Amino acid sequence: MNGRSARLLIAEDDSNLRKVLKIELTAEGFQVSEAKNGQDAVDCMQREEFDVLLLDLNMPGLPGLDVLRKVKELDLPLEVVVLTADASVAKAVEAMRRGACDYLNKPVKVDELVVVLQKACEKKSLLHEVQLLRSQVQRDVAFPGLITENAVMLQLLSDVKSVAQAGVPVHIHGESGVGKELIARGIHAASGGAERSYIAINCSAVTESVFESEIFGYEKGAFTGAANRKPGLLELADRGTFFIDEIGEMPVQLQAKLLRALETGAFYRVGGVREVKVDARVVSASNRDLRQECEAGAFRKDLFWRISTISLHVPPLRERKEDIPALVEHFLHHLPSSRPCRISRAALQLLHDYDWPGNVRELQNVIQRATLLRRGDMLEPADFTGLSSTVPPRPANRRLDEVEKAHILETLRETGGHRGRAAEILGLDPKTLYRKLRNYKIDG
Numbered sequence: 001m002n003g004r005s006a007r008l009l010i011a012e013d014d015s016n017l018r019k020v021l022k023i024e025l026t027a028e029g030f031q032v033s034e035a036k037n038g039q040d041a042v043d044c045m046q047r048e049e050f051d052v053l054l055l056d057l058n059m060p061g062l063p064g065l066d067v068l069r070k071v072k073e074l075d076l077p078l079e080v081v082v083l084t085a086d087a088s089v090a091k092a093v094e095a096m097r098r099g100a101c102d103y104l105n106k107p108v109k110v111d112e113l114v115v116v117l118q119k120a121c122e123k124k125s126l127l128h129e130v131q132l133l134r135s136q137v138q139r140d141v142a143f144p145g146l147i148t149e150n151a152v153m154l155q156l157l158s159d160v161k162s163v164a165q166a167g168v169p170v171h172i173h174g175e176s177g178v179g180k181e182l183i184a185r186g187i188h189a190a191s192g193g194a195e196r197s198y199i200a201i202n203c204s205a206v207t208e209s210v211f212e213s214e215i216f217g218y219e220k221g222a223f224t225g226a227a228n229r230k231p232g233l234l235e236l237a238d239r240g241t242f243f244i245d246e247i248g249e250m251p252v253q254l255q256a257k258l259l260r261a262l263e264t265g266a267f268y269r270v271g272g273v274r275e276v277k278v279d280a281r282v283v284s285a286s287n288r289d290l291r292q293e294c295e296a297g298a299f300r301k302d303l304f305w306r307i308s309t310i311s312l313h314v315p316p317l318r319e320r321k322e323d324i325p326a327l328v329e330h331f332l333h334h335l336p337s338s339r340p341c342r343i344s345r346a347a348l349q350l351l352h353d354y355d356w357p358g359n360v361r362e363l364q365n366v367i368q369r370a371t372l373l374r375r376g377d378m379l380e381p382a383d384f385t386g387l388s389s390t391v392p393p394r395p396a397n398r399r400l401d402e403v404e405k406a407h408i409l410e411t412l413r414e415t416g417g418h419r420g421r422a423a424e425i426l427g428l429d430p431k432t433l434y435r436k437l438r439n440y441k442i443d444g
Contacts, residue, residue, distance in 0.1 A: 006121045007031045007049070007277075011041035011067065012056045012083070021054070024110045030117070038062030042070050049276050050078050052120045054113075057084040057095060068098040075220055075229050077127075079120040083108060146182040147330050150320035156312060157186070163310045164190035169262070171247075171307050172285040174314030177361030177427050180285040181245060183314060187283055188241040197240030199233045199280075203249040204431045211254050213270045216261070222271025232269065234261060237280040247307070248288040248299060249431075259303045282307060287432070317356040317363065324352055327360060331367040341371055343379040350381045357404050362427025386414055386425070405440045408433070412442075 008030040012018040015036070022032045033050070035041035039062045041053065053071070057064030064082060071080060082095045082103040092103045101123055102116050148154060163170060164187045172180045181200065188198045206214055213222075217232030234242055244250070250258070261267040262282060266275040284307045293299035317323070325348060332341055356362055370383040408426065415421040423433040 006051045006117070006124075007033070008052050008054060008117065009033045009035060009041060009044055009050045009078075010054045011035040011038065011059070011064070012054075013037050013059045014056075021113075025114070025117070028114050038064060038067045041067055042074075045071070045076055045078070046074070046274050049274055051124050052117055053078055053080045054117070055080055055082050055100070057082050057091065058086065065094060065098060068095060068100060072099050077124075077229070077231075079124050081116055081120050146179055146186065147326050148320065148323050149326060150315070150323055152315050153320055153323070156183070156314065159312060160186050161190050163187065163312075165192060166310075167191065167281055168309040169281070169307045170283045170310045170312060171290070171304075172283065172312045172314060173289070174285075174287065175316045175357075175359055176287045176429065176432050177359030178314040178316055179360055180287075180314055181243065183312065184241070184243045184245075184283045184285060188243075188281075191241070191281065197237050198243065199237035199240065200243040200245060201233050202245040202429075204246040204429055208251050211251060212257070215254070215258070216267055216269055217276075218270035219272045222269070226271070229269070234267070234280060235269075235276055235278055238278045240280060242280045242282050244282065244284040244307075246286055247284040248286040248290055248293055252298065252300065255300045255303045259300065259306055262303075262306055284308075317359045321352055324348070324363070327363060328367060331364050332371065341374065341377060341379060344381075347379050347381050347384060350384055350387055354387050355403065355407070357407050358427025362425075365424065365427045386411075401440075404436070405442070408436060408440070409442065 008025060010018055010021050010025075010032060012021065012034075013036060018034055018036070022034060026032050033044060033048070035044050038059045041055065042062065044050075045053070053067075055064050055067055059067075062070075064084075068080060068082075071078070080100045082092075082100045083106055084091060084095075084103065085106040095103055101120050104113060104116060146157070148157070160183060170184075170187055172183050174180050184200070185198065201214065203211075213230070213232070215232050215234050217230050217235055218226050220226060220229050257267065261278070265279060266277045268274070269276060290299050290304050290308075294301045294304050328343060328348065328351065332343065351363070351366075358365070366384060366387070370379055374383045408422070411422045411425055412419070415425065419433060419437075420430055423430040426433065428436075
């Protein structure tokens, strides 16, 4: 964060000094707002979010020290720099004890003030980074590289480089397991903001009751158990990329709030009364056809048009089987194993002939399982039990959904009806498998 992006509130009862400071600091690139006294400053901070408060301690009505107390009580996420005409050490120490990060005596030199404010901005930025790291510590960020020799995929990667710099919303469509998040990460890396935050949420893995607080955060006391303010994922993605995976799973009632946040660049935390402003690039993905979802009333048309300025389709693995040998070698090289391992031509042919309804994720799981259970140093067809029998030969006129349904049924028979194990073999998220079971009317 620097002066060109920092939001600064000046609380000063001397109107002439306040106006001079606003002119000088605006020229330095700060986004400056004014408050004419302590109560006005508190009201401003409750309506809008700021990075730094430049606070005069000696104001009538609500003094500066009381404003500092209110900042702490309200748990406002900003740094405070105090100004005082009283050079007493005791007052400065009291201000620092109440949460101020620095102080300056009047009259103040503008260049000295700018240096202090920049340091306050840096501290605020560091605290934001700490929140960001905490939010990511439980997230799986270890993805294999996107490996392809397929002409369609190579064109897709070329398109990614072209749209990344534009900064417009991008929607990625493709079946589960094709590597949509790898494309999203590629967009982020090529956007020129790769050093900025990349925040991801998988809507299929979030329960409906916590959707809003997960994305938008919540204020202290917003509900039972909300002991402290929690920034939402969209807020943490400020100036970076917010990736919404399986956005088609988002509840319709929450889609309206997301649409407003994307259109205005502002939103309210759960239980909040102050707008939080963000500037994040949104990349979304879905394994559903959102146009059909819109027609069915399951997804808002206005939100669909807002998130899909650019639309990218990732083809399934069965349409780019020339990638299978390189992917297999990549997984064999990177998956943990106590002994080196190779794969025979016959086994590779078996993998080539398989339809891979779970796509690259299923291929990775199959290779990992075969590596752990292999009989020797060479993977043979016998090490891939079930692949040759789970998908029967497909007549040329058989529909894709019929093949998928048959494959799911056969996998369930193989696992004795254990849906969690079947989801693992298929390379699907359990919630995705349960949804497919409902769609295909497959019961217990």
